[in-house]
Amino acid sequence: MKKVIAFAGKGGVGKTTSLALFLKFLTENDSADILVIDSDPDANVGDVIGRKVDFSDTLASKMQELKRKIEKQLLPLDMPKNQIIEGDVFSSIIEMDDFDILEMGRQEGSGCYCFINNVLKNVVDTLSKNYQFTLIDSPAGLEHFSRKTGRDVTDLIIVTDPSKMGFHTMKRIIELIDEVSLKFENIWILGNRFPDSLKEVLEKEVENLKKNNVKLLGFFPDDNQILEYNFNGKSLLELPDSNPTYQIAKEIFKEII
Template sequence: MNKIIAFSGKGGVGKTTSLVLCLKYIIDNRKAKDLLVIDSDPDANVADVIGEEIKFCDTIGGKMKLLKDKIQGFKVSPNTPKNQLIESDVFSCLIEMDEFDLLEMGRQEGEGCYCFINDVLKKVIDSLSKNYDITLLDSPAGLEHFARKTGRDVTDLVIVTDPSKMGIHTMKRILEITDELQLKFENIWILGNRFPDDLKVVLDEEVQKMKKENVKLLGFISNNDEISKINLMDGNLLELSKDNPSYQQAKDIFAKII
C-alpha cells in the first residue's frame, strides 16, 4: 500500500482532530508498517494534539531560517546547490516517534522564500512518502497550497467540514480549485465533523448535488466531550479511549479508505 491522505477544509473544522483519529485507527489496527505524518500547518497542530512539544529549530521553518542565516553569513559555499541543502535539512527534520515518523513544517519566516521552499518540500514529500505505506498530511487552512499543486500526488483528499455555511463554502471552493487545476486524486472524501443527527442530511444532499463520481461522502464524526477535554487539558488524542463513540465512528469511516 502506498497512500497519501491529505486533510483539508476551513480553519477550525476539525482537520487535525480527524487526522489524529485516523492515525489512531491505523496504529491500533496495525494497518501500516511505516507511517509518516506531515504537518504542513504552520501552527504545528499535530504535535499539540498528541502532547508533543517540538522546538522551532526542529521544524522545517526553523531549519530554513538557520540555512538562510548561514547563506547570508557566507557560511555555505556558493557552489553548493540550494535544493540539495534544503532537501538534506528536510530529511534531518524527521522526528521518529514509537509508531510513526513526524515532519513538522513550522512557521515560515521571511517573505518570498515560501514558494521556493514549498516547491522543494513538495518534491521531498513525493520522494519521502515512497518509503512509507501511508502518509497523512495535515494541510493548512488556506487554499494556496492547492494552487501550487502540492496535492498532485495525494491519493485521497479528505475535505472536512463542520455544520456551518462557511465550512461547506470552503469545501465547495476546494472542489472548484481541484477542477480548475485539474488535480487528480483517486478519491475525494467529504467528512462531516460535529454534525447533529438531524443536519447530516444537509451535507448528504450537498454531496449528491455535485454529481461527481470521485467525490463521496465519507461519513460523520460526532461532537464529543472527551475530545474537547483532551484538547483543553493538553492531553494526547491518541490516548482517547477505544470505546469512545466518535473514535468508533472514525474507525468505521477510515476503514473505507485504508
C-alpha cells in the same frame, strides 16, 4: 499500495482532530511505516498527539539557518542547493515510537511562507516513497492546492462542520481541484460535529455536486471527550477505545485503506 492522505478544509473544522483519529487507528491496526507531515503553519499536530514541538524541531528553523548560510556564503560550493535542502528535510523528521513527524513550522520574519511551501512540495514525493502511509495536515488556505502541492496525494479528505463557511470552503476546494486539474484517486467529504438532524443537508450537498470521484465518507458527532482532551492538552492517541467518535473513525477509515 502506498497512500498519501491529505486533510483539508476551513480552519477549525476538525482537520487535525480527524488526522489524529486516523493516526490512532493506523498505529493500532497496522505495523506499517507512517509519516505525518504537519504543513499547517497555524497549529501543531504535536499539540494533539502529545509531542511538544519547539521551533528548532521544525523545517522552518532549518530553512532559516540555510538562508543565513547562503547570505554569509558559508555553503559548500560543490553541493547543489536542492541536495542540501533535501538533506535538511530528512534531518527534520522527528521519530516517534509508532510513526514519524515532519513539522513545517512557521517561517519567522518577513519571509514568505511560499518558500518553505515550495520546498515541501518538492520533497513530498521523495519522502512519501519511504512510508506506507503519509498523512498531511494541510493549511486552512487554499494556496496549497492552487500551487499543485497536492499532485502526489492519493486521497484528499475535505473536512467540514455544519456551517455555511465550512460548506463554502469545501465547495471552493472542489472547484479549485478542477480549475488546476489536480488528480486524486479519491476525494472524501467528512462531516465533523454533525447532529443527526443536519446530516441530510451534507448528504444532499454532496449529491448535488454530481461528481462521481467525490464521496461522502461519514460523520463524527460533537464529542465532549475530544473537547476535554484538547482543553487539557491530552493526546488524542490516548482516547479510550470506547470513545464513540473513535468507534466511528475506525469504521469509516477502513474504507480508505
